[in-house]
Amino acid sequence: MNVINQIGNHPELSMDAMRQVLQPIEKARGLPNSCYTDTSVNLYERQRVFAEGWACAGFAIDAPNKGDLFPFEFAGLPLLLMHGKDDVIRVFHNVCQHRGRTLVDKPANFKKAVACPYHSWTYGLDGALIGTPHVGGVGEHSCPDFDKDGVGLQLVRSAVWFGLIFVDLSGEAEEVDRYLASVSERWKEFAKVPLVHTGEDCTIRFDLDCNWKLAVENYCEAYHLPWVHPELNRYSPLEKHYSIVQESYSGQGSECYTPNFPAGSPVFPDAPGLSAFWDGGAEYIALYPNVLLGIHRDHFYAVLIQPDGPGKTRERFEIFYYDEAVRGPEFVQARATNKELWQAVFAEDRASVESMQRGRRSPGFDGGKFSPVMDRPTHFFHIWVARALMNGRIREQGSTE
Numbered sequence: 001m002n003v004i005n006q007i008g009n010h011p012e013l014s015m016d017a018m019r020q021v022l023q024p025i026e027k028a029r030g031l032p033n034s035c036y037t038d039t040s041v042n043l044y045e046r047q048r049v050f051a052e053g054w055a056c057a058g059f060a061i062d063a064p065n066k067g068d069l070f071p072f073e074f075a076g077l078p079l080l081l082m083h084g085k086d087d088v089i090r091v092f093h094n095v096c097q098h099r100g101r102t103l104v105d106k107p108a109n110f111k112k113a114v115a116c117p118y119h120s121w122t123y124g125l126d127g128a129l130i131g132t133p134h135v136g137g138v139g140e141h142s143c144p145d146f147d148k149d150g151v152g153l154q155l156v157r158s159a160v161w162f163g164l165i166f167v168d169l170s171g172e173a174e175e176v177d178r179y180l181a182s183v184s185e186r187w188k189e190f191a192k193v194p195l196v197h198t199g200e201d202c203t204i205r206f207d208l209d210c211n212w213k214l215a216v217e218n219y220c221e222a223y224h225l226p227w228v229h230p231e232l233n234r235y236s237p238l239e240k241h242y243s244i245v246q247e248s249y250s251g252q253g254s255e256c257y258t259p260n261f262p263a264g265s266p267v268f269p270d271a272p273g274l275s276a277f278w279d280g281g282a283e284y285i286a287l288y289p290n291v292l293l294g295i296h297r298d299h300f301y302a303v304l305i306q307p308d309g310p311g312k313t314r315e316r317f318e319i320f321y322y323d324e325a326v327r328g329p330e331f332v333q334a335r336a337t338n339k340e341l342w343q344a345v346f347a348e349d350r351a352s353v354e355s356m357q358r359g360r361r362s363p364g365f366d367g368g369k370f371s372p373v374m375d376r377p378t379h380f381f382h383i384w385v386a387r388a389l390m391n392g393r394i395r396e397q398g399s400t401e
Contacts, residue, residue, distance in 0.1 A: 013041055013389060020367070021386040025379045029367035031386065036211040036360040042310040049289050049388045050075040051169040054179045056291035056304055057158075058165040059318055061197050063089055067111045067125060071104045074306075075169060078102050079156060084125045085112075091158040091167055092127050097151050127153035163195045163320060164291060164302055182246045183287060187295055189278070193271040195300065195320040198327055201335045204317035204343050208350060210357035212290065212307040213385065215315065218353050219284065219292045219303075220377035222252045228348050235259050236282070243376045244285055248384075250377035251285030257296060259341060265334045268298035269323035286377075288384050298322065301342065311357055317346065 013034060020029040034041050049055075055075075062070040063083040070081040071094050080094035080103065096103045096116040103116050103123070113130060115122040122131030129148045133141055142148075157168040159176040161184075166176060173179070184191065208215060218224070222241040225233040240256040258280055270278075278297040285293050292303035299321050306314040319339060326335065359365055370379045 013044075015390065017367070018386040018390050021382050025370050025376060026372050028370060028379060028382075030370070030379075031213070031367060031382050033360045033362075033366050035385070036213065036357065037310055039310055042211075042307065045385075045389065046075050046307070048391070049385060050307075052388070053170070053173045053289075054159075054166050054168050054176060055289050056164050056287070056302075057091070057167045058304065059302070059316075060089055060160050060163050060165060061318065062107070065109065067109045068107070069104050069110060069114060070107050071102070074167065077169070079167070080104055080153075081165065082125055082127065086126070089158075089160055089165070090127065091156040091165065092153040093156060095154070096121055097129065097153065103153070123153055127155060129153075162293075162300070162302065163197075163318075164304075179248060183249055183285065183293075186246075186283075189274050190271055190295065190300070193322045194324070196322065196324055196326055197318060197320050198335060201332075201339055202319040204315075204319075204339065204346065206315040206317070206346060206350070208313045208315065208353060209311060210313055210353040211310055211360070212305050212313045213381075214353045214356050215305050215313050215349075216286045216288075216290070216292070216381055217378045218349050218356075220250050220252070220286050220381055221375060222254075223371065223374040224352065228352055229345055232345055243374075244283065245376055245380045249285045249287045250380045251283065251293075252377060253283040254281065256280050257282035261334065261337055265337065266330050268321055268331070268334065268338075269325055270297045271322045286381060288381065289388075299338065303346075315346070317342065 013032070017029075017032045021031055022028070035045070057074040057079065058070075058072055058081060062068075062072070063081040066083055066085055066087060068081070068083040072079055072081065078094040080092045081089060082092060083089050094102050094104055096118065098116065098119055098121045101116055101118045104114060105117075108114075110125070113122050113124050115131070120131070120133045121129065124130045129151045131141070132146070132148060135141060135143050135146055157171050157173075159166045161176075161180055168176070222238055225236075225238045225241070236254045236257045241252050241254050244251045244253055274297055282294065282296045287293055290305040292305065294301045299319055301317060301319045304316040306316070308314055319342070325331070
């Protein structure tokens with residue numbers, strides 16, 4: 001491949017292939033196979049797609065109380081959720097500023113401060129370095145030549161929205177309010193609704209043998225419902241779905257979401273003050289790059305998509321309700337039924353996304369074509385990824401000229 005045409009140091013990615021993605025949907029091709037199978041492309045994508053803008057990294061429920069610390073990994077980096085004494089949840093790089101040991105290895109609660117297990121350098125719940133035992137010699141916990149100010153944990157730009165933790169690892173992305181403006185406006189009726197999570201009966205996890213983008217693409221469209229989700233298609237039929245395409249997300253909505261719960265099941269409380277649309281309406285969007293959202297009159301869910309190399313994906317699915325009453329014993333079976341319903345729907349997708357991953361190894365396929373009508377949300381996601389990769393190339397060129 002002509003070096004001028006390749007993206008970064010990746011001959012597997014070409015500007016020509018990306019330009020084909022950007023074509024009008026009638027002429028466009030999808031992202032090339034290398035975007036799903038190549039390890040070096042996956043690492044490049046980690047930087048350009050996940051580390052240079054806002055992305056979902058976790059859930060606020062992992063650190064619900066003051067003093068809670070929750071270590072996790074995102075985009076290959078050790079990070080730390082810290083719920084401060086001021087009731088603010090922050091994200092830090094989970095690395096002690098002394099010798100680079102990870103500071104916290106498992107979830108914990110510290111009322112005032114946390115000490116590194118290696119040399120006991122100690123940090124407040126705002127990340128400030130507050131203790132340095134023997135730094136000036138045995139029994140000398142300060143040193144004239146060492147200033148603790150400015151040596152605290154490295155803060156990661158972050159925000160909490162709908163119970164989700166978003167991070168900007170670059171520190172240079174647009175304001176988070178702008179990133180979330182469109183979806184916040186779209187779902188403004190739910191803006192002040194409390195989100196109630198009741199524990200394991202609200203949590204689902206999947207490990208998939210596919211590239212993370214296939215999980216997103218599959219979620220964006222309703223085209224496959226009649227064949228992959230026949231039961232879901234019965235109470236939320238394809239003909240009642242519509243496409244959603246916006247700057248930072250795409251997906252589909254349903255004008256008729258009416259699942260059948262067992263007779264006698266209690267009804268989950270609705271979010272208060274909703275318009276008539278939500279009586280039977282629901283919407284499902286992929287907020288780029290990596291979180292799948294589903295909103296209904298009586299519950300909301302979010303699915304965190306976590307790449308694990310080019311061919312594996314971890315999904316963490318959390319369900320939230322809108323009223324503390326759902327914690328009551330009368331809702332135990334209803335919560336279990338709702339979880340089982342969504343678990344079955346997402347399990348039905350497994351065969352398709354894993355089969356598409358195997359198909360990406362074939363020389364008989366390289367990107368594919370789109371339905372001009374049914375695949376608009378999927379095509380727009382491809383465009384978003386292609387632009388992120390192309391913009392990375394442009395920045396790299398500028399840095400070497």
